[in-house]
Amino acid sequence: MREGRQVILGLPRLGIYSPILKKFFESLGCQVVQPSKVSPEIIKLGVMNSSDMICFPFKVTLGQEIWALDHGATDLIMFSTHGRCRFKHYHQLQEQTLRNLGYQFKMHTFSAKNFIPELLKITGASPPHLLKAILRVLSQIREVEHRVYSTNNGSIRIGLIGEIYTCWETDINFDIVRKLQKMGVDVDLSLTLSHFIKKTLKLDYFDKRAEKKEAKQLLSEEMGGHGFESIYNTAWYGKRGFDGVIHLLPLSCMPESTVEVLVDQVAQKYNIPIYRFPIDENNFEQGFQTRLETFVSMLMRKKKNEILPRY
Structure with missing residues (x-):
């Protein structure tokens, strides 16, 4: 890894895309921990540590982050966006919540602007290797969508x-x-x-x-x-x-x-x-x-x- 340390990436599930994205990061040399499903126990972890009225995806992804950290993750991934949706604040709120719980980790926040630089930073992959992996995963995404949603x-x-x-x-x-x-x-x-x-x-x-x-x-x-x-x-x-x-x-x-x-x-x-x-x-x-x-x-x-x- 470019950062000179062993990075174990905690990756949240994204439905039918979960195994594809896991393999994508693994192909770039990352060790990945990802729950096999979003179980009631994982949801409970998120609910217990969230405010009652925060949106459900916040609770679900927070529960997965806690699970990942408990299973050895050193780094977490969250996305950011624009507009007034609370999603753009997930990474800040979740990072603070997890640190208040005593976890030590690094939070990586992806956005449209920093996606490629952040991937290069996390994985240490060369630009040609990363480009090849991205093209491959885009093809796999289209294939699974056609298979499931056709x-x-x-x-x-x-x-x-x-x-x-x-x-x-x-x-x-x-x-x-x-x-x-x-x-x-x-x-x-x-x-x-x-x-x-x-x-x-x-x-x-x-x-x-x-x-x-x-x-x-x-x-x-x-x-x-x-x-x-x-x-x-x-x-x-x-x-x-x-x-x-x-x-x-x-x-x-x-x-x-x-x-x-x-x-x-x-x-x-x-x-x-x-x-x-x-x-x-x-x-x-x-x-x-x-x-x-x-x-x-x-x-x-x-x-x-x-x-x-x-x-």
């Missing part, structure tokens, strides 16, 4: 919108994509890692331009997080004849709770049913499954009635 010729189509970590991490959203697919639903996830990378690099200017323009008439500026995306993606699904939209959000998420009324307004405009799932540590899979089945059943009955001949 259509399965379901009887109805549902678009999934909401806060990005809640949409990605299968252990906190109860593997909603797979559940829907098993019910015969084609699922379109509006926010994939590929989309996140494209947006971060400002390469998404031409994507869904009409819907973005429509969303800006309701919300004059982006607020951080992915509330703005939830608005224009609802319009995009409505225009393309999707049967329904599911809005996933952590309880008390500022961007998503702010745009709820605007998302509902867009859904009403395009006559597309929407179901909202606020998620926190008090949700249970059985209740989630029941509500999901009810919504899907309603959409299937609605579609069946629409295609029945009228006499």
Whole structure:
């Protein structure tokens, strides 16, 4: 390692991308510790050491950081962003919380501007080696997205919108994509890692331009997080004849709770049913499954009635 010490990297889970990102850092010479799943015990660790009303992804990632440090991690990774979403303060709040608990470690904060320099610093990899690893991981990300999120010729189509970590991490959203697919639903996830990378690099200017323009008439500026995306993606699904939209959000998420009324307004405009799932540590899979089945059943009955001949 360039820093002249043994670095053991604690890496949080990111749903289907977790093994890919772990292998990415390992290919750059890092030793990585990552939980095999976000277990109830890990969530409890985060909840116990967080304020009650902080957003759920904060608690989940804090719990994973505690787990990683307890399993030998010397360094942690967190991301930063722009806007007014609390996510941009995660790294500061979590670092202070962990130090108050007595942990000694180094926190690395990634942003769009420092991503490459920080990777070079952590891994000690040469620029050509890093570039090759990045190109390889981008290809693997596209492959796993195609495999998991490609259509399965379901009887109805549902678009999934909401806060990005809640949409990605299968252990906190109860593997909603797979559940829907098993019910015969084609699922379109509006926010994939590929989309996140494209947006971060400002390469998404031409994507869904009409819907973005429509969303800006309701919300004059982006607020951080992915509330703005939830608005224009609802319009995009409505225009393309999707049967329904599911809005996933952590309880008390500022961007998503702010745009709820605007998302509902867009859904009403395009006559597309929407179901909202606020998620926190008090949700249970059985209740989630029941509500999901009810919504899907309603959409299937609605579609069946629409295609029945009228006499």
